[in-house]
Amino acid sequence: MKGVIGAVAGAxxxxxxxxxxxxxxxxxxxxxxxxxxxxxxxxxxxQQQDPQTFxxxxxxMRRLNPVFAGDPLVASALMKRMMDPSADAxxxxxxxxxxxxxxxxxxxxxxxxxxIGPFSFAHSI
Numbered sequence: 001m002k003g004v005i006g007a008v009a010g011a012x013x014x015x016x017x018x019x020x021x022x023x024x025x026x027x028x029x030x031x032x033x034x035x036x037x038x039x040x041x042x043x044x045x046x047q048q049q050d051p052q053t054f055x056x057x058x059x060x061m062r063r064l065n066p067v068f069a070g071d072p073l074v075a076s077a078l079m080k081r082m083m084d085p086s087a088d089a090x091x092x093x094x095x096x097x098x099x100x101x102x103x104x105x106x107x108x109x110x111x112x113x114x115x116i117g118p119f120s121f122a123h124s125i
Contacts, residue, residue, distance in 0.1 A: 028070065029062065032070055032071075032072050032075060033058070035072035036072045036075045036076040036079065037076075039072055039073060039076045040076040040077075040080055042080065043076060043079055043080065043083065046079075046083035053083070053092075054079075054083060057079065057082045057083065057092055057096075060096055061075065061078055061079070061082075061096060061099070064096050064097075064099065064100055065096075065099040078095060078096075078099065081095045082095050082096070
């Protein structure tokens with residue numbers, strides 16, 4: 001019986017972890033958002049002018065680059081660029097995409113087949 005209770009308690013604890021993370025992320029996002037608007041008060045005006053675009057841009061930044069979105073100074077600079085009245089949808093996307101860390105290029109087949117380099121051990125197998 002103790003094993004069943006322990007298993008149920010363990011499963012409950014594991015299920016609570018994602019919920020706790022979601023709550024923590026929400027709290028952090030609100031904190032960063034408030035600090036971002038304090039650093040750049042003109043963002044408050046931009047939010048009032050076009051709330052749908054503002055929130056869509058902010059949420060996209062959070063998804064595409066959570067590190068930049070987590071820093072109020074960086075986030076405010078990016079949001080100012082995205083909410084610039086002269087920026088169109090393409091300009092906003094360009095701003096967001098420019099912040100994404102590009103993955104490293106895959107190793108070339110020559111490197112994988114060579115008898116020197118990090119994959120040379122495979123030839124001795």
